[in-house]
Amino acid sequence: xxxxxxxxxxxxxxxxxxxxxxxxxxxxxxxxxxxxxxxxxxxxxxxxxxxxxxxxxxxxxxxxxxxxxxxxxxxxxxxxxxxxxxxxxxxxxxxxxxxxxxxxxxxxxxxxxxxxxxxxxxxxxxxxxxxxxxxxxxxxxxxxxxxxxxxxxxxxxxxxxxxxxxxxxxxxxxxxxxxxxxxxxxxxxxxxxxxxxxxxxxxxxxxxxxxxxxxxxxxxxxxxxxxxxxxxxxxxxxxxxxxxxxxxxxxxxxxxxxxxxxxxxxxxxxxxxxxxxxxxxxxxxxxxxxxxxxxxxxxxxxxxxxxxxxxxxxxxxxxxxxxxxxxxxxxxxxxxxxxxxx
Amino acid sequence: xxxxxxxxxxxxxxxxxxxxxxxxxxxxxxxxxxxxxxxxxxxxxxxxxxxxxxxxxxxxxxxxxxxxxxxxxxxxxxxxxxxxxxxxxxxxxxxxxxxxxxxxxxxxxxxxxxxxxxxxxxxxxxxxxxxxxxxxxxxxxxxxxxxxxxxxxxxxxxxxxxxxxxxxxxxxxxxxxxxxxxxxxxxxxxxxxxxxxxxxxxxxxxxxxxxxxxxxxxxxxxxxxxxxxxxxxxxxxxxxxxxxxxxxxxxxxxxxxxxxxxxxxxxxxxxxxxxxxxxxxxxxxxxxxxxxxxxxxxxxxxxxxxxxxxxxxxxxxxxxxxxxxxxxxxxxxxxxxxxxxx
DNA sequence: ATCTGATGTGTAATCAATTACATGTTTTTC
DNA sequence: GAAAAACATGTAATTGATTACACATCAGAT
Numbered sequence: 001x002x003x004x005x006x007x008x009x010x011x012x013x014x015x016x017x018x019x020x021x022x023x024x025x026x027x028x029x030x031x032x033x034x035x036x037x038x039x040x041x042x043x044x045x046x047x048x049x050x051x052x053x054x055x056x057x058x059x060x061x062x063x064x065x066x067x068x069x070x071x072x073x074x075x076x077x078x079x080x081x082x083x084x085x086x087x088x089x090x091x092x093x094x095x096x097x098x099x100x101x102x103x104x105x106x107x108x109x110x111x112x113x114x115x116x117x118x119x120x121x122x123x124x125x126x127x128x129x130x131x132x133x134x135x136x137x138x139x140x141x142x143x144x145x146x147x148x149x150x151x152x153x154x155x156x157x158x159x160x161x162x163x164x165x166x167x168x169x170x171x172x173x174x175x176x177x178x179x180x181x182x183x184x185x186x187x188x189x190x191x192x193x194x195x196x197x198x199x200x201x202x203x204x205x206x207x208x209x210x211x212x213x214x215x216x217x218x219x220x221x222x223x224x225x226x227x228x229x230x231x232x233x234x235x236x237x238x239x240x241x242x243x244x245x246x247x248x249x250x251x252x253x254x255x256x257x258x259x260x261x262x263x264x265x266x267x268x269x270x271x272x273x274x275x276x277x278x279x280x281x282x283x284x285x286x287x288x289x290x291x292x293x294x295x296x297x298x299x300x301x302x303x304x305x306x307x308x309x310x311x312x313x314x315x316x317x318x319x320x321x322x323x324x325x326x327x328x329x330x331x332x333x334x335x336x337x338x339x340x341x342x
Numbered sequence: 343x344x345x346x347x348x349x350x351x352x353x354x355x356x357x358x359x360x361x362x363x364x365x366x367x368x369x370x371x372x373x374x375x376x377x378x379x380x381x382x383x384x385x386x387x388x389x390x391x392x393x394x395x396x397x398x399x400x401x402x403x404x405x406x407x408x409x410x411x412x413x414x415x416x417x418x419x420x421x422x423x424x425x426x427x428x429x430x431x432x433x434x435x436x437x438x439x440x441x442x443x444x445x446x447x448x449x450x451x452x453x454x455x456x457x458x459x460x461x462x463x464x465x466x467x468x469x470x471x472x473x474x475x476x477x478x479x480x481x482x483x484x485x486x487x488x489x490x491x492x493x494x495x496x497x498x499x500x501x502x503x504x505x506x507x508x509x510x511x512x513x514x515x516x517x518x519x520x521x522x523x524x525x526x527x528x529x530x531x532x533x534x535x536x537x538x539x540x541x542x543x544x545x546x547x548x549x550x551x552x553x554x555x556x557x558x559x560x561x562x563x564x565x566x567x568x569x570x571x572x573x574x575x576x577x578x579x580x581x582x583x584x585x586x587x588x589x590x591x592x593x594x595x596x597x598x599x600x601x602x603x604x605x606x607x608x609x610x611x612x613x614x615x616x617x618x619x620x621x622x623x624x625x626x627x628x629x630x631x632x633x634x635x636x637x638x639x640x641x642x643x644x645x646x647x648x649x650x651x652x653x654x655x656x657x658x659x660x661x662x663x664x665x666x667x668x669x670x671x672x673x674x675x676x677x678x679x680x681x682x683x684x
Numbered sequence: 685a686t687c688t689g690a691t692g693t694g695t696a697a698t699c700a701a702t703t704a705c706a707t708g709t710t711t712t713t714c
Numbered sequence: 715g716a717a718a719a720a721c722a723t724g725t726a727a728t729t730g731a732t733t734a735c736a737c738a739t740c741a742g743a744t
Contacts, residue, residue, distance in 0.1 A: 003699085003700055003701080004700065004701060004702095005700080005701095013723075013724085014723065014725080015700090015702090015724095016702080016703075016723075016724065016725080016726095017722080017723060017724075019701070019703080020702095020703095020722095020723090022701095023702085025702090025703090026722085026723090027720085027721050027722050027723080028721095028722075028723085029721080029723085032723085044480075046451075046454045046455055047455055047700085047701075048396070048455070048457060048699085048701065049455040049456050049701090050395045050401065050457055050699085050700075050701085051396050051700030051701035051702090052700080052701055053701090053729095054393050054699090054700080054701070054702095054728095054729050054730065055700080055702045055703085055729050056701085056729090057729075061435075068421070069417040069421055069424075070417045070418055070421050072417075072620070074417075075411040075412045075414075075416075075417050076412055078411050079410070079411055082411075083438075086437075086438075086448075089452075091437075091452060092435065092437070093403075093433055093434065093435050093436075094420070094435075094436045095424075095428075095434070096424055096425075106428075109388075110433060112388040113388055113389055113390070113391040114392075115390060115391065138386075140343070140388070223624075252624055256624070259626070278414075279621055279624055282565075282594055282598070282624070283624055283626070284626045345729085345730050345731080346730060346731060346732095347730080347731095355693070356693065356695080357694095357730090357731080357732090358693075358694065358695080358733075359693055359694075361733080362732095362733095364731095365732080367733085368691095368693090368733090369690085369691050369692050369693085370691095370692070370693085371691080371692055374692080389731075390729085390730050390731065391731090392729090392730080392731085393729070393732090394730080394731055394732075395699095395731090396698095396699050396700065396701085396730080396731075396732095397699050397730080397731050397732045397733085398731085398732065685744100687742105687743080687744080688741100688742090688743080689740105689742090689743100690740085690741080690742100691738100691739080691740080691741095692737105693736105693737085693738080693739100694737085694738100695734105695736080695737100696733100696734095696735095698731100698733090698734105699730105701728100701729090702727105702728085703726100703728090704725105704726095704727085704728105705724105705725085706725080707722100707723085707724080707725100708721100708722085708724100709720100709723100710719100710720080710721070710722095711718100711720070711721085712717100712719070712720085713716100713717085713718075713719085714716095714717090714718100
């Protein structure tokens with residue numbers, strides 16, 4: 001395979017000139033230019049980015065570390081990141097952690113070796129703050145943290161305002177007349193799910209509804225926990241008339257189980273989700289939910305990263321994206337007959 | 343940042359010895375080992391994989407080129423690839439082509455520069471064979487082609503047996519008594535959609551049903567084309583009693599539109615999809631479809647690739663995966679009242 | 685006592701680029 | 715017409731590893 005010296009020799013110039021030509025840095029005469037172009041063509045020359053990276057100390061690679069592409073929440077984020085990264089000629093390296101510590105650590109060390117120019121991390125649900133801080137302490141490259149705010153110098157953060165989103169959802173349900181509103185939360189000690197619990201509680205509070213702890217259960221963001229949580233909720237002495245699930249997958253699980261139990265949504269039970277994944281508009285009844293702008297999340301985090309790569313000492317930014325309540329069919333005004341039950 | 347020479351100096355040995363230690367190649371004495379370990383620790387040394395790659399001529403990176411992660415068919419494939427690649431310490435670089443030629447070409451040249459160790463390509467719908475062959479002609483690294491069979495030396499191929507899958511789907515519908523079976527095919531000149539058309543036609547043929555070209559329309563694999571195709575089909579002089587869509591997204595579009603038109607699925611119209619994406623089991627009625635083992639597709643393609651990286655001249659393999667008919671609710675035995683219409 | 689093979693380590697070339705510096709040639713400017 | 719500025723190119727060091735080769739030591743075999 002031809003290298004820059006072969007090209008230089010064939011064109012009758014020095015490698016330095018060829019390099020200048022390729023990178024359009026410095027002067028290269030018109031005749032020389034064509035000679036080099038021809039030589040490159042003839043030898044089928046492609047610059048070796050490894051050598052270039054070694055010399056210039058920039059790999060033009062950004063890494064994106066996510067829990068699992070297979071979770072419908074992430075592909076859009078990935079797409080957002082890719083779109084802005086590739087527009088600036090960065091290549092995207094993707095890692096799935098699955099929330100396993102072993103994997104996390106493995107990826108971490110690989111990342112340090114690879115000399116990526118920057119990393120966007122969406123910490124997996126089970127990773128504690130301590131681990132993240134360790135990660136950041138060793139930082140050898142800019143890091144953007146998604147959905148996890150940490151006070152650390154030169155680490156930009158971006159997240160959806162989960163508190164606000166949950167508040168809006170619960171507010172909506174309250175506004176529809178519901179007073180027994182269950183919440184299927186995400187895992188404990190995960191920032192996003194804790195924020196959502198708080199937002200839910202705040203809305204209830206503002207409507208003068210006491211928060212009943214028996215109505216708050218914790219799931220793991222999968223369809224199955226939504227599905228599995230409904231029975232016990234409905235068997236409560238005072239069953240809820242509405243369920244606010246901390247993500248759409250769990251909300252869909254609730255709807256599925258409700259159908260099996262003969263509970264009509266939204267007539268007997270209002271259901272509200274969070275995320276607005278594509279399924280949300282497909283399921284029947286279509287899901288009232290809170291939309292996170294995942295694509296924008298991806299785009300913005302990539303922009304933050306590229307900015308910091310270009311300008312390592314620019315001021316830290318902490319972005320909070322406003323979520324949006326999307327009203328669809330799955331949550332309706334509370335029905336008299338349902339209220340009448342108690 | 344410390345390099346191998348710094349470590350060597352600190353440990354009082356030569357860089358060669360440190361290198362041997364890191365790669366466990368060659369002999370390194372016990373005392374030397376601990377000294378090196380300590381020096382690495384003290385200097386917080388991380389090997390530079392760029393330099394290593396430059397020297398050894400292997401990047402430990404594999405690229406995966408797909409049309410769009412956002413299409414629910416792909417994340418599972420990505421996951422399959424990642425799982426086997428990362429197990430062998432390869433890193434995954436992801437590219438979305440969107441089927442745009444400009445992007446395709448761009449990615450192509452980037453790929454050549456990056457000196458990836460191999461590439462898995464799922465050619466986008468609009469890319470012609472000529473372009474693929476161009477791509478292959480310039481090959482500088484092993485390539486595995488997914489869902490596109492091309493007779494090219496040293497290019498392994500893997501695909502689902504789309505013909506068989508479509509045959510099974512159509513056979514199933516025929517077996518349920520349907521005789522007017524529409525097919526919403528994928529784009530023309532895309533191998534997978536053409537194969538599915540053939541399988542559909544073959545099944546009808548085997549049941550003695552002539553293929554009516556007015557019942558075969560072409561979509562672009564999005565929900566919207568499924569949605570948009572139904573009206574004209576149902577307005578045909580002899581409307582179909584069943585629709586076989588070439589993928590689940592289009593099938594779901596059909597179900598959505600059917601609901602709006604007051605056409606009951608499966609009572610008035612049987613619907614069958616292809617792919618078995620996760621939505622398929624969520625929609626209501628749940629979708630009868632043909633499952634492709636996408637995770638396995640990803641895994642196997644990565645395995646093919648790694649095998650060829652390790653052994654460039656091993657014999658070419660062309661794998662065809664058997665799809666599976668998944669019977670759910672959306673396709674039922676043809677109803678008398680529906681048949682009675684004609 | 686000598687030879688052989690295993691063990692352990694260093695020297696220096698190499699991978700393919702970039703770039704500071706030097707040097708020479710034009711062109712512009714006053 | 716001389717000085718300054720712009721243009722054009724080459725030389726050689728540098729980036730951070732790996733590895734062929736050479737050399738030294740030491741144990742066990744003959």
